[in-house]
Amino acid sequence: MKGRQRETVKGIRALLAGEKRTIARIISAVESEDSEEILEHIFPHSGSAYHVGITGPPGAGKSTLVSAIAKRLLGKRKKVGIIAVDPSSPFSGGALLGDRVRMTDLALDENVFIRSMASRGSLGGLAQATKDVALVLDAAGMDYILIETIGVGQVELDIAQVCDTTVVVLVPESGDSIQAMKAGLLEIADIMVVNKGDREGCERLLTELKFAFEMREQKVGWDYPILKTTATEDEGVEELVVAIESHASYLSKTGRLEDERKKKLLLRIHELIEKRIRFHLKENIMPERDIIKLLDKMYERKLNPYRIAGQIARRIIRLADRRFV
């Protein structure tokens, strides 16, 4: 145990010093193994990075925009971590991670760390380990962490649970005000961006978005900026960075940053408990063989799944009560 601990501590020290190879290695470990032990060591060193999420439909220009934002932040002598998530194939499990193609200008800046992640079967627009990877980058001393989701549709909203500021990127082709009034994507936006501002239809979408946002109940005093950018030409990016910064100062001034982060920690605890219990259920308690035996009877409609699930759940809860109380 001692040797292992020593190595972990050594690894953590290199991580805190911002050693890139170590950061990369630890991220891989966090991504692919049960690594709660490492994360326990890392957690106390995190909490200082500001998390910005960039989400939107495929091809909206998220990567290009992230790259442009990062460049501005680097210009302000900030350290920037970028996590870019792309989808894994549900068939082969493989993935083509192409977000770096749009970020080549950044590649050699020593104050930036870019990591591509495959979603590995997760459906909320991020990978399961994204939160933990962000934690690693946070501890590694990044001032900002930009998290780019996979191209999303309407309900992949995990990003809002990870980030302090969520930027939703649309393009003129994204649809009309009815799309904007539907539940989902726009509800998580702290800042709206219409990218590819040089295209036809941009102004129309901007007006419609403004209309849709005016009808929305205003969340305590934050005036949702709706911005136009052309990321490839670096137009409007400065305004976007200013909007992100003013959202950050709004959150910390009103005390909402702390509240929201505490909410996220609570959620995290729930998730971790759930994960453990689910694992435990599968491994130990759930007698799947027994349930399979009942399938025939259910198929013949002599038994129903509602009652069976209820019985099993009650049994598990009783067991748990006895153990914990």
Next chain:
Amino acid sequence: MISKIRVLVGKPGLDGHDRGAKVVAAALRDAGMEVIYTGLHQTCESIVEAAVQEDVHVIGLSILSGAHMTIFPRILKLLRASKAKDIMVIGGGIIPADDMKKLQRIGVHKLFGPGTPTSEIVDWIKDNAVKPKRPTTRKKKSVRKKVKKQVRKKIKKKSKG
């Protein structure tokens, strides 16, 4: 959770023909690997930096410009400088047989010529991409000793039998 083979596919230098690289990238993806595609016109420095940050097992370079005798040695040198020698380097493109031999002597792991079936590349990577040792997840010393002992015993048995 699963660990995946991660491969960086890159096109260094000025040559602008990325069809081959894309075909290979897609084949590796379909074989269940995570492929980081860096696009055209990359410098050796940016490729190595990306490989380090992405913690890949293998760097695959496509070179059709004839600059292979400059680029491969440079990549190897930069990898050594970043303490990332364990990342394997493979490549493909128009590379004469003599040069192939020379490159493999200086540390390029494998080169594939034109016409190689993608399945051959996939198989080679699957056979050779060893997971680099993760410093934080090494087994306990006592366990390592035990395993060593067992292995030794097995070898003894075999040599006796």
